[in-house]
Amino acid sequence: MSRQLAFDLPSGEAFRRADFFVSEANKQALTAVEAWRDWPEGKLLLVGPEGAGKTHLAHVWAEMAGAEVVSAAKLIDADLHDLAEGPVAIENADRIAGDAEAEVALFHLHNLLAGKGLLVTATTPPRDWGLRLPDLLSRMQAASVAQLDPPDDMLLSAVLIKLFADRQIVVAPNLISFLVSRMDRSFAAAREWVKFLDARALALGRPISRALAAEVLDLPDGR
DSSP states (O other): OHHHHHHTSOOOOOOOGGGOOOOTTTHHHHHHHHTGGGOGGGEEEEEOSTTSSHHHHHHHHHHHHTOEEEEGGGGGGSOHHHHTTSOEEEEOGGGGTTOHHHHHHHHHHHHHTTTTOEEEEESSOGGGTOOOOHHHHHHHHTSEEEEOOOOOHHHHHHHHHHHHHHTTOOOOHHHHHHHHTTSOSSHHHHHHHHHHHHHHHHHHTOOOOHHHHHHHTTOOOOO
8 A cells, every 4th residue: 555655646856966876977077066166167068878967967056056957949938138147057958959049049048148157968078969050069169078977886776766766666775786787777777667667566566676677577586
């Protein structure tokens, strides 16, 4: 019954600084974000794989700097002058490459934010985005870069625990180690496994466990 009740509660990710687990894979990026007052020209580019913690760090910075967080794709509909009254974090800037209107919007916002504070997230460096606006490319390439690396075992374990916790699910440590040793080494894979196991457990009316994960993988439990 308690497992069923947990599904009735809303799930959502926690983006507080206290919820950000630090490892060698992200320590440099966290240090760069926390030193935001010293960013050259007041801007920083956070680069890392999908689900690596860029959004989490963007919200950590937003809390420290009093910044707004907005998707690059939504800049077309935004009041740029109003948005630029304070620091801004722009997420997924690489996804607007090739969209002329969106590129122009990001270019203008960049200029309006001069010295006020700008954090930009992307999965790759600007040279790989495919930007068509040369002035925007040059400005993005001029930003200091903080890299989030693929997860090590410690970080991947912590991310799995957090993803389950975001769904208000507590799991046994042996499940975490079991998944880490068999899943793809990515945060995206961690998200998919948590989502899938949660749905599978609900469908079967069973708790999320190492035995359930082994069944899903068609492997012996190996206790």
